[in-house]
Amino acid sequence: MRGLTQLILLLLAMCLSLWLVLGFWPLGFSSRVGISLLVVILSGMKGYLLWRKHNRNALSQGQITDSTLPPEDFQGAVVLVCGDNDALFSASVPFRETRQGWYLPVETPDQLPLLAQHLAAERPALIAQISLLMAIVPEQHQDRDDFKQSLRTWHRAIAQCKGWLAGLPPVWVSTWVSPPSAPLAEPERWYTVTYVQKGVQVYEAGSGVIPLGQWSQYQNAGNSQERLSAAFWIESLHSWLKVYVQSILTQCQGEVTALNPCAWVHCLTPVTGSHNNLWQSHITRVTSLTPVVTALQDLLPLPDVLLSYQPRRHGVSRLMQTWQMAGILCGIFLLLALLASFINNQRLIQSVGDHLALYHRLTGMPPEPKVHARQQLRADARLLDNWLRSGAPMRLSLGLYQGMRLIAPLEAAINSWAPPPPPPPVINKIIQGPKTIRLDSLSLFDVGKYVLKTGSGKVLINALVGIKGKPGWLIVIAGHTDDTGDEKSNQILSLRRAESVRDWMRDTGDIPESCFAVQGYGEIRPIATNDTPEGRTANRRVEISLVPQANACQAAAIPHSSND
Template sequence: MRGLTQLILLLLAACLSLWLILGFWPLGTGSRVALSLLVVILSGAVGYLQWRKHHREVSAHALITGAALPPEDFQGAVVLVCGDSAALFSTSVPVRETRQGWYLPVALPEHLPLLAQHLAAERPALIAQISVLLAVVPEQHQDKDDFTQKLHVWHRAIVQCKSWLAGVPPVWISTWLSPPVVSAQQPERWFTITPGHKDVQVQEAGSGVMPLVEWGQQSDARNGQERLSTVFWMESLLPWLETHVSSILIQRQGDVPALTPCVWGACFTPVTGIPDNLWQVHIGSITTLTPDVHNVQECLPLPEILLPYLPRRHGVSRLMQAWLTAGLLCGVFLLFALLASFVNNQRLVQSVGDHLAVYNRLSGTPPSPKTIAQQQLRADASLLDEWLRGGAPMRMSLGLYQGMRLIAPLEAAINSWTPPPPPPPVITQIVQGPKTIRLDSLSLFDVGKYELKTGSTKVLINALVGIKAKPGWLIVVAGHTDITGDEKSNQVLSLRRAESVRDWMRDTGDVPESCFAVQGYGQSRPIATNDTPEGRAANRRVEISLVPQADACKATATPNSSND
């Protein structure tokens, strides 16, 4: 389940990143493709590593514990029992569950960080409820140095749990000892040292809390000896714990910080011990008594009475943790999307502003540059009008769209100047001589056509006043085009246009056909550059020239009635 949640979050992060790259950020096509591929590759690599890590963790956790974890909504304390934990659990029941706590055994110090990591991954809502119980049974140890070394190792293992439990977990210590006098009807009794109380307190099930001294003074003839022995046992236990346990935990070990137990408790109950254990040696050094060694089959009582003294915090469930992560991803996406929208709108404002500045700087003389600038403004206004009607694109929106305030300045600038009307067709004398006349093709023909259009007669009459058919002169009609279209079609079009002009002159002036020579040059003889509209207009022309030729125009046709 946890692996699936991580996969969904990774997929969400990848989708939001691709959406940001492809839909918002002002990047070129190559940059978008490169970044998108990078996001896909990184997402795949991270997903594969997470899958490998999850499987390794599952395998490691399966080795350290076969115990059932508490449910996600468990309200009690989750206690990791370290130290001499074997005496509190049986082989048939790997965990002990009570109304107030869920106790999990930890057999070895190296298993404690792994179990903490497993709990943090599977039950994140219970992290604040986790604590570590250091169980101490002095009657199960013989060597003092070995016992001290074990405490050092447990100390380091507890501190290592802070990476997964939001800091070092609360630590509490519980000690079990065989009572000086074994009684069949002895109630479960705990001797505690809690925050806010310097003296030892005595707590019994169903009874209140009272100081140890006061409790010992309430003895009667029936249990007086038992209470006095217990008080002596307790007063002997305190310096032993101070020397063998507390002094080790509260000291810093190199890079391992000291631990401060939040509560301490001791219970006198029959405990399975070994001969010549540490407790027997300690009692024997201060008295002539030797505690007996017992062999008990039952599990030791749990320190339930100490649970109310543990600090409690609120945890976050796995589902809530996933929702928080998803919300964080969406928040980061929205932040970067807003930033991209702001950048896109600033670019739009700067682009339109630059176009307006160029337009306003031009005086209109000559009109061509300002006409081009006005066309750019019209394109900008058309785009903004389209966004006004259909909605601005997503990369410009998110409440930051600035196009509305640009429409009015654009319209005002466009309406502030009108280009002058185009000049009438000009008949230009060229360098060939005063007897060469050039006619604009568009004033005679439609685009791509070679039939004379209506209204061209006046232009021809005005242009051809100086052209007279006379012997010894050849009337040369030459057609030219720009580079628009293919070369062969342009050559045919120029020839056909020259023939149309020749036919009109022949039929109108009753000039013999021997006076004419028709030529079509197509695009081969430009007189201006074809890279500008003005140059292409100059290249589209029909030229009429008088060329001296001795045998030209000798026969003159007799006018007939129809021509008259």
């Protein structure tokens, strides 16, 4: 189940990565395809490694069954019993459950990291409740070097559990030795040394916690001699542990740090031992007495009284770990997507800003570059308008879209300029026909105006007798002004006056528009000096000429031939 959860999280991470690359990150098409393929390949390799690791762990943990593990909602302490645990567990039941704890035996040092890894995978909520108990039965060891080597091996195995158990869990040492004399029918009693309390404390059912010195000197007890002997036995055991155990665990072994147990627990109970063991040698050397080797009939008692004093933390279940990891992946994706959306919006603002700057920098002379720039602004405006109607693309969204505030500057810039109208046809050479009629502008228009005055029709009718559209002839109407005012205004005024005359002739004489050509010369073709009023009056004129030109006035030929 743990391997399946990791594969699901890997698939989620791959999908979010592809979504980020293809939907948000500002990359080119080839870059997106390349990175997407790389993400898929790396995800496939990681999935293969997870699958192999899962199978390898399944083989190495084949002897660990979930039936021996505590349930995931177990509220008590989970104790991994290392060292001399043969006398603590039976062959039929590979674990022991008490009111306050769940004890699991660890057969060999090599099995301890595997069991820790299996617990982390299958019972992650119980990680904070795990502690390591180093069980020591001194009467079962005969060789000092073998015993020290065994402790060093367990020390290294305990240090390897850090990565699986969220750091080094609480480690405590429990010792069982036979009492100095035949035991009486007394309640179970434990002698402890912890970092919280000074000296040896005695835990006895029904009596609470009493310091060893006060307990051994209790006068009202009927077994005061046995208490003094037990106190002496415990002190001897402390000296033995200091030489054989503490000196090994509290030393560094290369990269393996020193191990300082949080508690030392001792129990005086009949223990099955071997002859000439380390404990006998120590007691004989200290007291010249030889402990009696007894045979144990039942399992050794468990130090359950100390479990309530173990540090407790709140663990995280496997489901919660999965949701936390999924939340972390989604959070990373959201942060990167927001960053990509911000970059995309900044690029949009910069692109439109560059188009606007180029448009405003162009003067319009010649008009072609500014026309092209104006077309680009129109394309930008259409794109932003489409996004306004149908919604911005995903790569610009997530609440960071900036395109709406760009629409108004674009429309203002587009409407601020219009391309000039195409220039009228240029007549390079005018061949004067038989008639050129010259009309005074003041007889037709008011000063500075180009709208025909009331009554100007009589002047035009009298002056234009004989002027009519003929195939192959072009009626050229040219407007002229004096030099009063600026040159550009005079040119526009002369053109508009020529157009007014053309419109009157076209509408009155039913002459097709293709028979006309208009030109406004302004002040550039004077016929008299502009220094006198008479000269300026002569220069303000409208001239009408018939010019031969092929394919001119073709529409006029149709009604003419029908009259014939």
